[in-house]
Amino acid sequence: MAEIVLAGVGKDYKNGIRALCDCNLTVASGEWLVLVGPSGCGKTTTLRLIAGLEEPTKGTISIGGKSMNHVPPGRRDVAMVFQRPALFPNRDVRGNLAFGLRLQHGFWGSFSREYKVREERALREVASCLRIDHLLERRPGELSGGEQQRVALGRALVRRTAVGLLDEPLGHLDAALRQKLRAELPLLRSRFPATMIIVTHDPAEALALGDRIAVIQEGKVLQVDRPENIRMKPCNGFVAEFFQDPR
Numbered sequence: 001m002a003e004i005v006l007a008g009v010g011k012d013y014k015n016g017i018r019a020l021c022d023c024n025l026t027v028a029s030g031e032w033l034v035l036v037g038p039s040g041c042g043k044t045t046t047l048r049l050i051a052g053l054e055e056p057t058k059g060t061i062s063i064g065g066k067s068m069n070h071v072p073p074g075r076r077d078v079a080m081v082f083q084r085p086a087l088f089p090n091r092d093v094r095g096n097l098a099f100g101l102r103l104q105h106g107f108w109g110s111f112s113r114e115y116k117v118r119e120e121r122a123l124r125e126v127a128s129c130l131r132i133d134h135l136l137e138r139r140p141g142e143l144s145g146g147e148q149q150r151v152a153l154g155r156a157l158v159r160r161t162a163v164g165l166l167d168e169p170l171g172h173l174d175a176a177l178r179q180k181l182r183a184e185l186p187l188l189r190s191r192f193p194a195t196m197i198i199v200t201h202d203p204a205e206a207l208a209l210g211d212r213i214a215v216i217q218e219g220k221v222l223q224v225d226r227p228e229n230i231r232m233k234p235c236n237g238f239v240a241e242f243f244q245d246p247r
Helices: 043-051 093-105 113-129 145-157 175-188 203-209 227-232 237-242
Strands: 004-012 018-027 032-036 058-063 078-081 163-167 195-200 212-217 220-225
Touching: 004 043, 018 043, 018 220, 032 043, 032 203, 043 058, 043 078, 043 163, 043 195, 078 145, 093 113, 093 145, 113 145, 145 163, 145 175, 175 203, 195 203, 203 227, 212 227, 212 237, 220 227, 220 237
Parallel strands: 032 195, 032 212, 078 163, 163 195
Antiparallel strands: 004 018, 004 058, 212 220
16 A cells, blocks of 8 residues: 555647646555546546656646656556446456556466466455456356456456555446446455555535545546535535435
8 A cells, every 4th residue: 555646637638628737645554545536637647647657737746645646657556447347358357356466466477386376366256255266267258247357457456566546437337237246346355455546427426435535527626525424524515515415
């Protein structure tokens, strides 16, 4: 686990669009923070900046007390789960889960007997927690949408990184499955501790998952607070209306 600090972070694109404006945000080590707001408000851009997939126009991003501005994604100790599972269709579930681990240890390291034992133990633990241990030999095309998303989540969890970034991980699932996985996500917390930032446009999901919630509108962080305060003490009309009737 590691503290994440965004200090005066901004992101402007070459087409003139300002995706993020002077973002100041601190996520405590081990905290679950939810970024919530309408589509196009800058939530995913914030995740991509933290992951190193994009560079900030200004400001500093720190993880664990170290500036990450010029650190490549692979050296940030960060795992990211995208809205779409983005699994490798030519690999079975076991191969998809193991992919990130093998990148961590390098090509030659993955051939050692000691590594293979550790890998199998890690894969079994994650698969059991996510209840996909019976699917290890199947390909992504043989899985349901919910099963694919569990595999994508497992691929991130198995690496045991200090930081986890979830970009609308339940967004494309049907309502019943979304509610089921929403209830299960917090149960993984004690088994796989990490500082977690979750992006959603769903206020109910934000209230259910976050230790704190950061409400974003048009690239600006409007309010960062505990769920009960977001509901009962909104900072302005936009926040009040956004959380008026979450379902």
